[in-house]
Amino acid sequence: MKEHGKWGFRYDYEYSEGGIIIDRGHATNLIPQVGMDHLAGLLRGTATPISSWYLGLYSGNYVPDDPGVTAADLPVNVGEFTAYEGATRLDWEHEYDDLSEVSNASNRAEFVFTGSGTVRGGFLISNSVKGGNTGLLMSIVRFPNPRPVEPGGILRVLAGVVFIPTTVA
Template identity: 30%
Template sequence: MSNEIAKASDAVAGGLVAGTRHTETAKATGRFRMECYDKDGLLKWSAESQNLVVNVGLQYMAGTALTSTTQITTWYIGLYGAGASNTPAAGDTMSSHAGWTEVTPYSGSRPSATFAAATNANPSVVTNSASPASFSINATQTVGGAFLVSNSTAGGSTGTLFSAADFQSPGDRSVVSGDTLNVTYTFSLAG
């Protein structure tokens, strides 16, 4: 009689590696450009600076795009004064912006920013370059920056503050009575 011994063994090893994590970010940026012309229409100076889209501006964008936040259809450009402390902060609102003070060397309301339709590209761009906001200057003043807001009242403290830019580089600029200050705002949203 013979004994046969058989041994069977199977080994299975397997694994799944899923590296399909996809991260998408959006970046909101903008630039203010100012051009100051004297009473004879000659360019005195120009300044351009990157802006800060403040927290309430970011909240407005997200709320308008994805929830029921009411769309603001008209925006206005304001000016703020000189000084090294005139720096916008993420938490700024129109009722509370300790880093800067609005100046109004013009009469009437803040001029509106008339934007063209957003481009269909990445980045998507909105600008008022075809129709800059124009200030007819009637007083001597130093301008240190600009901001975009939903309220037209010059010196007013209500409305949605969208963004602000400081002109520390190239620096504060002077305007005098008779000058015209044209301001262009360009906003980009990239994904």
């Protein structure tokens, strides 16, 4: 029963400055144990559904390979990057495509930077507070290459999960 393929969230992103796309990429993530426990609880009817999720970024030289990572690790161990517009993390405005995907494909998150730095990855969490250390960390991903960002630059992020439908052998 434990034989399975890799399952998780996928992030597609593009970075632009002055309306010119400079970089594009994609990465797949780690679903931390707290996320797996929450998903299992939803299936078993023991977890409370969470209706609002938020996307954040990190700049620390963190490799998400520890299933024990939690929201408490974001400010210090992961190094959340908060130099973008808005008082909170960005809403993950997700939809279900009525087939197999839940994502924000029709409303990608747009991080408009207010300071320079290097973005190394992103995450999906239930707490909107920038720099916060609570909430349920559902996903954390490291981008393939560090992305230097400048004030006014925009990072557009699509984050989603694809379920394996019965039509796939």
